[in-house]
Amino acid sequence: MLELGGIVEAVGEMISSVMGSLGFGSGMITLMQLLTAALAVISFAAVLTLFLVWMERKVSARFQMRVGPYRVGWQGTIQTVADAVKLLQKEDITPVNVDRAIYFWAPVVTFVAAVAVYVTMPFGEGLIVRDLNIGILYIIAITTFTVIGLLMAGWSSNNKYSLLGGFRSAAQVVSYEVPLAIAILGVVMLTETLSMLEIVHQQSKFYQWHVWRQPLGFIVFWIAGTAEVNRTPFDLPEADSELVAGFVTEYSGMKFAMFFLAEFVNMFTLSAVATTLYFGGWNGPLLPSWAWFMIKAMAGVFVLMWFRWTYPRLRVDQLMGFAWKFLLPLAFLNLILTGLGIHFF
Amino acid sequence: MDTFSLAFFVLAFLIVASAIFVVSSKNIFHSAIFLILALSGVAGLFVMLHAYFLAAAQVLIYVGAISVLMIFAVMLTSRIADKEIRHTNEQVGIGLLISGGLLAVILYSLYNTPFTISDQPIAEGAGMTLGRLLLTKFVLPFEVVSVLLLAALIGAIIIARRDTKTGDSVPPRPIPLPKSLQQAKGESES
Numbered sequence: 254m255l256e257l258g259g260i261v262e263a264v265g266e267m268i269s270s271v272m273g274s275l276g277f278g279s280g281m282i283t284l285m286q287l288l289t290a291a292l293a294v295i296s297f298a299a300v301l302t303l304f305l306v307w308m309e310r311k312v313s314a315r316f317q318m319r320v321g322p323y324r325v326g327w328q329g330t331i332q333t334v335a336d337a338v339k340l341l342q343k344e345d346i347t348p349v350n351v352d353r354a355i356y357f358w359a360p361v362v363t364f365v366a367a368v369a370v371y372v373t374m375p376f377g378e379g380l381i382v383r384d385l386n387i388g389i390l391y392i393i394a395i396t397t398f399t400v401i402g403l404l405m406a407g408w409s410s411n412n413k414y415s416l417l418g419g420f421r422s423a424a425q426v427v428s429y430e431v432p433l434a435i436a437i438l439g440v441v442m443l444t445e446t447l448s449m450l451e452i453v454h455q456q457s458k459f460y461q462w463h464v465w466r467q468p469l470g471f472i473v474f475w476i477a478g479t480a481e482v483n484r485t486p487f488d489l490p491e492a493d494s495e496l497v498a499g500f501v502t503e504y505s506g507m508k509f510a511m512f513f514l515a516e517f518v519n520m521f522t523l524s525a526v527a528t529t530l531y532f533g534g535w536n537g538p539l540l541p542s543w544a545w546f547m548i549k550a551m552a553g554v555f556v557l558m559w560f561r562w563t564y565p566r567l568r569v570d571q572l573m574g575f576a577w578k579f580l581l582p583l584a585f586l587n588l589i590l591t592g593l594g595i596h597f598f
Numbered sequence: 599m600d601t602f603s604l605a606f607f608v609l610a611f612l613i614v615a616s617a618i619f620v621v622s623s624k625n626i627f628h629s630a631i632f633l634i635l636a637l638s639g640v641a642g643l644f645v646m647l648h649a650y651f652l653a654a655a656q657v658l659i660y661v662g663a664i665s666v667l668m669i670f671a672v673m674l675t676s677r678i679a680d681k682e683i684r685h686t687n688e689q690v691g692i693g694l695l696i697s698g699g700l701l702a703v704i705l706y707s708l709y710n711t712p713f714t715i716s717d718q719p720i721a722e723g724a725g726m727t728l729g730r731l732l733l734t735k736f737v738l739p740f741e742v743v744s745v746l747l748l749a750a751l752i753g754a755i756i757i758a759r760r761d762t763k764t765g766d767s768v769p770p771r772p773i774p775l776p777k778s779l780q781q782a783k784g785e786s787e788s
């Protein structure tokens with residue numbers, strides 16, 4: 254079948270042979286291969302976002318008995334391309350009273366944190382940039398940089414709505430990270446490894462999917478993850494009806510686009526991590542591995558969109574209580590049950 | 599110079615430079631951001647030593663939790679983020695003396711320690727070994743540390759709520775809003 258792993262390998266070999274014949278050292282060749290991989294990941298993120306924005310608009314339209322984007326391209330498929338071009342042409346406004354350096358770096362930090370996660374993401378057989386033996390821990394660690402970016406944006410904008418958005422995001426992400434990590438710990442206890450590749454290999458059959466053995470863990474993971482990527486019902490950091498646009502209020506043009514990109518990439522990341530940890534990753538019959546991965550991940554993204562257009566937003570005072578008094582005990586219960594299960598079976 | 603040393607010197611420069619900015623910056627929020635940069639640089643050093651688990655833990659704990667809470671505290675404490683606040687140290691002389699002495703001690707011990715360099719390959723799955731050791735050989739120190747952290751946690755809560763010494767359940771005092779928000783609050787109330 255159409256496996257992309259071979260192509261990736263061929264490109265890597267081509268780089269090494271071409272650069273080798275030009276007389277570059279092995280260090281430079283590795284660097285070049287890594288740069289190519291980074292470029293591929295960033296392009297993937299950009300194209301993915303274009304698609305996800307279109308999907309979000311179409312899904313939301315259907316939920317509201319509308320048609321959604323329709324005019325530009327077939328079923329409005331090129332609508333987001335047109336919007337992106339428009340965004341690129343916008344003037345890059347820096348308000349007078351912002352803290353310039355931090356205002357500039359905030360979208361960069363957010364975007365890099367969002368994309369850097371894909372280093373250890375197994376998109377398909379052979380489609381992984383680098384299989385780290387701390388894979389899932391790396392992903393949890395890197396995503397924490399997102400909070401720093403949001404806080405930087407909120408503080409540097411010198412705007413009360415931005416600041417409130419930054420506050421909320423920091424409190425929310427730090428709180429929900431705890432049940433998220435403990436829910437993931439349940440899977441790690443079962444697999445006895447942190448490597449994403451190894452976790453996928455252990456779920457090659459349908460009945461081996463970890464979601465069957467970790468249903469409670471998956472529910473906690475999914476709820477905490479939804480909060481972690483600031484999606485409704487947990488989108489308080491950018492609650493439009495209260496905070497204008499939260500931490501992105503003062504941003505425009507490309508900088509705004511980078512926040513936007515990071516948000517959609519993070520949404521896909523959550524879904525991709527869920528696919529890898531709980532739904533067997535790329536494993537599936539007939540279709541090539543990357544297609545299975547994308548199908549499963551896109552199904553997860555659809556569920557996130559479903560949440561967004563169905564549930565009302567949580568109140569800010571309920572938010573913390575929900576994380577610490579409800580999700581965290583559930584996550585610990587899952588941990589204890591997993592431990593007992595491993596001990597007795 | 600090979601790539602490894604080059605990467606080391608870039609990282610070392612990054613760490614030292616941002617550490618200097620942490621203590622010399624006039625703006626406390628900038629200090630916090632530079633602290634994050636310095637801590638991330640240390641994580642980079644761990645990566646260079648192939649201590650991936652340690653690097654991830656460093657980022658997760660110091661960048662993800664501690665720094666965020668620190669920024670949170672900075673932003674929630676009224677007036678501390680103002681530009682007028684003084685950050686100059688009045689005891690520069692004694693400070694220099696102490697840090698110079700510490701540097702001398704560290705350099706002395708560095709030059710007098712015989713570092714054994716082994717030819718063995720770096721162990722794979724260091725996280726697993728670390729976890730096993732923490733729950734077998736070092737279980738007592740591990741537990742003592744967690745009790746210590748718990749005590750610190752309870753202590754912080756008690757300090758923060760010291761108004762309740764009468765035994766009555768006094769509602770927690772409202773957190774003072776930052777200056778930029780106080781104005782907004784006054785407007786909405788009037």
